[in-house]
Amino acid sequence: MTGPSSNPRPHVDQLTDDMLDQLYAERDTYRDAWHSAKDRVRKHNTRAELAEADRDGWRERAQGYQAAIARVRALHEQYRFGGDETTDYCAHCNQISGGWVPYPCPTLRALDGTA
Ligand SMILES: [Zn+2]
Numbered sequence: 001m002t003g004p005s006s007n008p009r010p011h012v013d014q015l016t017d018d019m020l021d022q023l024y025a026e027r028d029t030y031r032d033a034w035h036s037a038k039d040r041v042r043k044h045n046t047r048a049e050l051a052e053a054d055r056d057g058w059r060e061r062a063q064g065y066q067a068a069i070a071r072v073r074a075l076h077e078q079y080r081f082g083g084d085e086t087t088d089y090c091a092h093c094n095q096i097s098g099g100w101v102p103y104p105c106p107t108l109r110a111l112d113g114t115a
Pocket of ligand 1: 090091094
């Protein structure tokens with residue numbers, strides 16, 4: 001059991017030079033630990049801020065890529081024409097190739113990973 005009776009606390013006028021040296025050494029140890037912890041928190045926060053900025057940049061790029069893919073998909077829209085009610089075609093690919101390109105066209109299959 002610890003407490004005043006088992007470990008009496010000395011009065012100021014009872015402190016020896018050795019006891020004071022020990023107290024100062026402990027104080028220095030705790031101060032160094034405090035500064036070290038503060039530095040680690042500062043570095044951690046800096047890294048977190050950089051990661052957040054990087055994450056925001058990646059999010060922005062991903063949104064840009066998604067918008068580009070949506071524009072490509074809109075360009076390669078599916079359609080049927082009156083003379084053929086059974087087959088779907090790509091409006092854009094048909095227009096630029098002058099032929100009949102079934103839907104989904106090679107561009108959409110490439111986007112879907114099925115080309
Ligand atoms: Zn197409």
